Amino acid sequence: MTAIHTDAALPAIDSTELRRCLGSFVTGVTVMTTLDADGQPEGITANSFSSLSLNPPLIVWSLRLSSRSFNTYQNATHFAVNILAQDQVHLSNRFASSGINRFEGVAYTPGLGGVPLLEGCASYLECSLEASHPGGDHVLFVGRVQRIRVNDIKPLAYGNGGYLSVQSLDVA
Numbered sequence: 001m002t003a004i005h006t007d008a009a010l011p012a013i014d015s016t017e018l019r020r021c022l023g024s025f026v027t028g029v030t031v032m033t034t035l036d037a038d039g040q041p042e043g044i045t046a047n048s049f050s051s052l053s054l055n056p057p058l059i060v061w062s063l064r065l066s067s068r069s070f071n072t073y074q075n076a077t078h079f080a081v082n083i084l085a086q087d088q089v090h091l092s093n094r095f096a097s098s099g100i101n102r103f104e105g106v107a108y109t110p111g112l113g114g115v116p117l118l119e120g121c122a123s124y125l126e127c128s129l130e131a132s133h134p135g136g137d138h139v140l141f142v143g144r145v146q147r148i149r150v151n152d153i154k155p156l157a158y159g160n161g162g163y164l165s166v167q168s169l170d171v172a
C-alpha cells in the first residue's frame with residue numbers, strides 16, 4: 001500500500017518539538033572566530049558546524065540572520081573553527097552571551113588573517129570564506145580549509161539541550 005501525503009495534509013511542525021527533535025542529534029561545540037571591519041576580534045558559539053567536502057576541503061556552519069555579528073561574518077575574508085575541548089564549557093557559554101566583551105580574559109593567538117585562535121581547544125580549522133547561501137532564518141557560510149591543527153584533547157559534546165561528555169563504546 002502506498003500512502004500519499006500532500007504537505008497540506010500534514011500537521012504543522014511545532015517549533016518546540018522541532019527543537020527537541022533536532023536536539024537529539026548530538027554535536028560538538030565550536031566557537032567561530034573572525035575579525036570585524038575595525039580589526040576587533042569577534043566570536044560566537046555554534047554547533048551547526050559540519051564537514052562538507054574533502055576535496056576540495058570545505059566546511060559549513062549557519063548563523064542566525066538576526067545575529068548582532070551577522071555583517072561581520074558576511075564580510076570576513078577568513079574565519080576559524082575552534083572546536084571546544086571538554087573543559088571549555090565556560091567558553092561555550094561566554095561566546096553565547098550578549099552584552100559582554102566576549103574576549104575579555106580569554107587567551108588567544110592570531111591565526112591566518114589575524115583571526116583569533118582560542119587557547120586549549122581540541123582542534124582548529126582556519127578557513128577562507130568560500131561562499132554564503134540563504135537558509136531560511138539563517139545563512140550558511142562555507143569555508144575553504146586552509147590550515148588545521150589537532151590536539152590530543154577530548155572534545156566537548158552537546159545534545160538534548162545540554163553539554164555532554166564523549167565516551168567510547170567498547171564494541172567489537
Ligand SMILES: Cc1cc2nc3c(=O)[nH]c(=O)nc-3n(C[C@H](O)[C@H](O)[C@H](O)COP(=O)(O)O)c2cc1C
Pocket residue numbers: 029044045046047048049062063064066067068069092093095096097098158
Ligand atoms: C551550544 C550552542 C550552540 C549554538 N549554535 C548556534 C549556531 O550554530 N548558529 C547561531 O546562529 N547561533 C548559535 N547559538 C546561539 C549563539 O551563540 C547566541 O545566540 C549568540 O551568540 C547571541 O548573540 P549574537 O547576537 O551575537 O548572535 C548557539 C548557542 C549555544 C549555547
